[in-house]
Amino acid sequence: MTERDLEGWTIAFDLDGTLVETHLDLVGTLNRMLVRHGLPEAPMESASSLIGGGARALLQHGFERAGAPWNEAQAPDLFDAFIADYIDHIADHSRPFDGVVETLERLAARGAILCVATNKRTDLSLMLLDRLDLTRHFAVVAGPDRVSARKPSGAHLRDAVTLAGGDPARAIMVGDAAPDTGAARDADMLCIVATFGYSPIPPEDLGGDVLIDSFEDVEEAIDGLLSDLYVLRALSKV
Structure with a gap:
């Protein structure tokens, strides 16, 4: 039986260049x-x-x-x-990156709330995710028209996580570009940066907390970030 060790945590994903190769x-x-x-x-x-x-x-x-x-x-x-x-032509060639479905299923089985926080319009995002049978994995899909501000404002992430039923204080952003890392910093969230996305800025210069070269590395990156976080919290009490 899978341990629900991510209960109470929300993972917010960018769409283009993170979940889907568009x-x-x-x-x-x-x-x-x-x-x-x-x-x-x-x-x-x-x-x-x-x-x-x-x-x-x-x-x-x-x-x-x-x-x-x-x-x-x-x-x-x-x-x-x-x-x-x-x-x-929204899904003529667009496909999820390798490992997306399997990773989302494992994260959900471990108790994580999953949502999408994208600067793509919500209707277009849902249209694409529906065509790829991905919508079912997410508690909410939040484009800029569904929140109070667009990335890189942290309000986008906070609103998306709240709409999903999560706590912005216990959330991690997964993205590929400056709007994602900027929003994460503004919202005081940890951020995983995908190196396989569409950023004109080198991924290592975006200011994320950890880089991943494959979507299949998301779960390991989350575990590493949370392990470090729990250690820091424990040390702060010593």
């Missing part, structure tokens, strides 16, 4: 937008580092990299067209 569909939509405007496509791998800032930032940087001036007046129409295209 860059092929996001950059695919960007490239269809560029082609429609007579611009060259963005290289798939180099553009993947633009994903963490959201769809608007992806669009703007994509157009600027293609040599087109960014017209803020046209931004709402471009954004709407981007979202419409992305919805049609």
Whole structure:
């Protein structure tokens, strides 16, 4: 029988670049937008580092990299067209990273509350997670429209954990980019950084507490962080 040693702890996950490898569909939509405007496509791998800032930032940087001036007046129409295209292709190629389902199941069996805290809109996040049969693992999926502030504000994480029925004082963030580590620091939460995500900043420079090279390392990283935390608490009482 699995020991429920994570009872009372909440693990909050970023979505793009942490739980799901989404860059092929996001950059695919960007490239269809560029082609429609007579611009060259963005290289798939180099553009993947633009994903963490959201769809608007992806669009703007994509157009600027293609040599087109960014017209803020046209931004709402471009954004709407981007979202419409992305919805049609949201899970053409997007897949969970190796080990995601198995790891989530083990964490839940150990008593952890699981939630998603993402800067992707909640409806799009749920649409993607539903298509990949991942929604069932999470107590709540919280995009920026469902909380009081978006990452890197710690309010995003605190609100998401609270909505999930957890305690923000007993929560760990798992992400891949600066908005994740920034939000974790602001919320005074421990943070695990995935090196396989979409950060333009080297993962070791993001300021997380521990790096993982595979999603399958999440559980071990959580155990190590909590072990260190409990030791520090014990020493503080000596």
